[in-house]
Amino acid sequence: MPSLKENLLTEFKIPEINGDRCVHAHIETATCEACVDACPEEAWILDDESLGLNTEACDGCGLCVPACSEGAILQTQICTIRETTEENNKQKVLLLGCEYTGLQETNCKCIHAVGTTDLLKLKRDGINHIYVATGDCIDCSRGQNETLFERIDAINEMLRHSHFSPIHYNEFSTSHWRELWKTPEKSAPGPEISRRMFFRSAIKQTIEMVMHQSNFDNSGEFIPAGKILTITEADEAAVYPAVPIINLDKCNGCDACMRACPHEVISLSKDNDQLCYTIDASACTACNICQDICDQDAVSVIHWGIQEYKTIPLVSQKCESCGVAFHKPQLLQIEMGEGRPKQRTLCNICCKTDHHRNLYQVMG
Numbered sequence: 001m002p003s004l005k006e007n008l009l010t011e012f013k014i015p016e017i018n019g020d021r022c023v024h025a026h027i028e029t030a031t032c033e034a035c036v037d038a039c040p041e042e043a044w045i046l047d048d049e050s051l052g053l054n055t056e057a058c059d060g061c062g063l064c065v066p067a068c069s070e071g072a073i074l075q076t077q078i079c080t081i082r083e084t085t086e087e088n089n090k091q092k093v094l095l096l097g098c099e100y101t102g103l104q105e106t107n108c109k110c111i112h113a114v115g116t117t118d119l120l121k122l123k124r125d126g127i128n129h130i131y132v133a134t135g136d137c138i139d140c141s142r143g144q145n146e147t148l149f150e151r152i153d154a155i156n157e158m159l160r161h162s163h164f165s166p167i168h169y170n171e172f173s174t175s176h177w178r179e180l181w182k183t184p185e186k187s188a189p190g191p192e193i194s195r196r197m198f199f200r201s202a203i204k205q206t207i208e209m210v211m212h213q214s215n216f217d218n219s220g221e222f223i224p225a226g227k228i229l230t231i232t233e234a235d236e237a238a239v240y241p242a243v244p245i246i247n248l249d250k251c252n253g254c255d256a257c258m259r260a261c262p263h264e265v266i267s268l269s270k271d272n273d274q275l276c277y278t279i280d281a282s283a284c285t286a287c288n289i290c291q292d293i294c295d296q297d298a299v300s301v302i303h304w305g306i307q308e309y310k311t312i313p314l315v316s317q318k319c320e321s322c323g324v325a326f327h328k329p330q331l332l333q334i335e336m337g338e339g340r341p342k343q344r345t346l347c348n349i350c351c352k353t354d355h356h357r358n359l360y361q362v363m364g
Contacts, residue, residue, distance in 0.1 A: 013060025013075075013109070017051065021072035021222060023287045024051060027260055031292050038067035040141035059109070061142055066115025066151075069242075069285040070262070071222040077113060080181060081127065093129040094122060095181055096148070100135045101174045103181075112137070112148045116241060119155055120228040123167055130169040133177030154304045158239040161306075162231050224263055226282035242286035243305040244279060246312060246329075250298035253314060253328040254348045257290035257299050266290065268314075275314045275327055281307040319347035 023030040024046075035051075036044045043057040044064060065073050080095040096111040097103030111134050122130075130152070137143030149169065156166040172180065225241040244257075244265055258266040263283040269276060290299045313330040326347040 014055050014058055015053070015060075015062070015064060015073045015075035017053070018072045018074055021070045022051065022068075023070055023072075023289055026262060026289055027293055029292050030289065032069070032288060034067040034069065035064040035073060038063045038145050040144070061110045062113030063110060063142060063145065065113055066118070067145070069287045071117070077109070079114075082180075091129065092125075092127045093131055094127050095177070096130060096132050096134075097174075097177055097181065098134040100140065101133055103133060103174065103178065110142045112142060112145070114148055114151075116151050116155065116225045117223070117228065119151060119167060120225055123155070123159075123164075124228055128165060128167055130167065131177065131180055132169055132171050133174050134171065154241075157304065158231070158241070161237065161239045162229075164229070224283050224285045226284065231282060237306040237308075239304060239306055240281040240284065241304060242284040243281045243302050243307050244284055244290055245300045245302060246277070246279075247298045247300070248312065248329045250296045251312075251329050252296055252298075252348050252351075253326065254296075256293050256295070260289050260293045262287070262289065269311075271311055271313075275316055277312040277314065277329075279307065279310055279312070281310075317345050319350055320345050321350040322347060324349075 019025055023032045033046060036042075036046050039058075040061065040063065041057045041059055043054045043059075045052045045054060060075075062075050062077055065075050067073075081092055082095065083090055083092050096114060098111055099109055111132055132148070137147060152167050152169055159166055231238045231240070246257075246266075255268075258268065258277070263285060265280050265284045267278050267280070269278040284301065286301050286303060288301055291301055314327040315330050316325060316327045318325050324347050
């Protein structure tokens with residue numbers, strides 16, 4: 001029979017699901033399988049009825065957490081943050097150690113479980129350096145999806161475009177990393193030493209005894225990654241974690257994507273009395289709900305892209321069949337040339353309805 005301690009550890013490692021955030025709770029046609037694809041143990045089970053987790057198969061690696069675009073998977077991981085003094089300049093650093101290198105005391109199962117949202121929050125809080133100890137991720141089943149280093153590289157590209165300083169990461173051996181993780185004491189001045197010993201001594205003098213534990217906890221209010229930092233367009237176009245793209249040749253202005261989006265990325269507004277769609281890429285999470293719900297295949301979402309346009313002009317019209325007011329992207333309006341038959345102005349519903357059916361009245 002498992003002990004109380006074992007039960008508590010099991011509950012701590014097993015992630016929870018916030019059903020209200022999951023994209024499958026928003027639309028029935030959602031195609032998202034991010035958690036299923038990210039799990040190396042095949043613990044997530046998704047079918048037509050529900051999304052569930054096989055707790056016996058789950059090893060608590062946490063890789064499903066950053067994979068979920070809506071933060072619907074909740075798991076608290078303890079991280080180690082230290083304050084260092086380098087050349088009299090105090091700064092905070094994050095220490096991440098892989099359990100497969102024997103660093104179980106770090107409470108971090110897998111360094112790749114630190115997601116884009118976590119990294120951006122660290123950056124916002126002034127942490128620009130990450131010290132990592134990891135094993136052979138290439139041959140590890142946990143390193144087959146997007147890695148921590150790929151996320152940092154993508155984030156740094158976004159930071160570069162917006163003139164922020166980058167996030168630096170350094171990889172250390174297990175023994176070297178453990179020296180940093182422990183509480184070292186300052187070395188007293190001594191005789192001249194070798195270059196290697198000087199380096200080790202400098203590291204010990206650099207890391208001071210100002211350590212505390214923090215949490216990667218996404219159980220609070222969900223914030224889209226693009227909203228964590230204040231991104232402004234400067235000399236170059238801003239890069240965002242996710243950008244919705246609308247194909248104006250296909251869009252019929254039905255507003256389905258706008259109504260379904262949980263973060264109001266697409267909205268209706270007026271620009272100098274011109275009705276238009278306004279797109280806020282900073283709020284996009286790449287949940288793909290807009291893409292899944294569009295019956296015209298007019299919407300797609302790209303990762304780490306530049307937002308080429310923020311507004312799409314719309315033209316208001318009135319349906320000749322049912323009389324309802326509607327709008328379409330301006331580029332869809334066809335200029336009628338001389339001699340060409342005039343096309344009827346129909347709303348989206350009437351376009352799909354056969355208005356030429358014969359009606360019969362049965363007389364008794």
